[in-house]
Amino acid sequence: MNKPIQLSKCYTQLSVIYTVLGLATAILIYKIIRIGGIAIPASTLIIPFWFTLADLITEIYGYQASRKLLSSVLIGEFIFICLICLLIRIPSPQSDIHQQAYEIVFSKLPRVFLGGCAAIILGGILNIYFVSKWKVLLVGRYFWLRSMGSSLIGETIFTFVAFLIEFWNIVPLNATLKMATSSLIIKLIFLPIAVFPTAILCKIIKDIENINENDSEEYYDKFNSLSKLIE
Numbered sequence: 649m650n651k652p653i654q655l656s657k658c659y660t661q662l663s664v665i666y667t668v669l670g671l672a673t674a675i676l677i678y679k680i681i682r683i684g685g686i687a688i689p690a691s692t693l694i695i696p697f698w699f700t701l702a703d704l705i706t707e708i709y710g711y712q713a714s715r716k717l718l719s720s721v722l723i724g725e726f727i728f729i730c731l732i733c734l735l736i737r738i739p740s741p742q743s744d745i746h747q748q749a750y751e752i753v754f755s756k757l758p759r760v761f762l763g764g765c766a767a768i769i770l771g772g773i774l775n776i777y778f779v780s781k782w783k784v785l786l787v788g789r790y791f792w793l794r795s796m797g798s799s800l801i802g803e804t805i806f807t808f809v810a811f812l813i814e815f816w817n818i819v820p821l822n823a824t825l826k827m828a829t830s831s832l833i834i835k836l837i838f839l840p841i842a843v844f845p846t847a848i849l850c851k852i853i854k855d856i857e858n859i860n861e862n863d864s865e866e867y868y869d870k871f872n873s874l875s876k877l878i879e
Contacts, residue, residue, distance in 0.1 A: 658853050662705055663717055669698040670721045671728060674760050677814055678753075683834060692831045696842040699803055702772065703779045703795040704850050708859060711780035718772050722765055729757045756814075763813030767806040775802025792847040799839055807832045 673691040681690050706714040732754050740747040778798035786794065811828035819827070 657856055659709055666701050667721050667724055669694055674725060674764055677760055686830045688831045688834055692834050696835050696838040699775055699799040700795055700842040700846040702776055704846050706776040706779050707791055707850055708853055711776060714776045718768060725761060729761050732757055760814055763810045766813060767810035770809055771802040771806030775799055791850055792843050795843050796839060803835050804832060
């Protein structure tokens with residue numbers, strides 16, 4: 649039987665991992681790497697796992713809990729960025745050769761937050777919405793298929809919204825769109841690699857949490873009501 653979030657055994661650990669992945673994507677967005685000659689941000693390799701983890705949390709703990717986690721991540725990222733931007737501006741000794749490097753790497757984090765916030769609100773919310781609604785329609789079956797479909801929609805919107813904001817006036821528009829498209833292609837290649845282990849992990853955690861594998865629509869709605877207790 650499903651349990652309220654505060655009584656779950658794995659929700660806290662999954663939330664911490666999800667938050668860490670979100671912060672990593674924010675920091676690595678301007679770290680450009682090459683895969684097969686294609687230039688993409690390093691965060692591209694994290695996004696598929698980040699989205700499928702959101703699917704897993706939604707699948708097990710419900711849409712309301714997952715949506716609240718997204719909000720918490722945005723608040724945490726805002727606090728993180730404020731602290732970074734404030735502290736890197738404190739004067740350092742002239743002998744400190746790393747001060748300029750800190751400013752170069754972290755000075756654009758506010759822009760990253762704005763882009764990430766818009767991308768999460770549009771792409772992230774749609775991702776967990778579809779995986780939860782399709783769960784009801786398919787009576788809890790085919791998590792791997794629902795996760796791939798919802799992540800495809802969410803990651804597409806997330807990628808183009810984030811790139812257009814975060815690379816605006818930094819990279820020419822045509823180059824930004826080309827890099828966003830390349831990034832999306834790489835994400836879709838990595839998506840199955842992320843989904844299938846996540847599906848296995850989902851079954852393991854359901855056993856740990858003692859959750860029925862095929863939740864009915866009535867049961868799912870009931871648990872959504874329980875999830876509202878954490879709001």
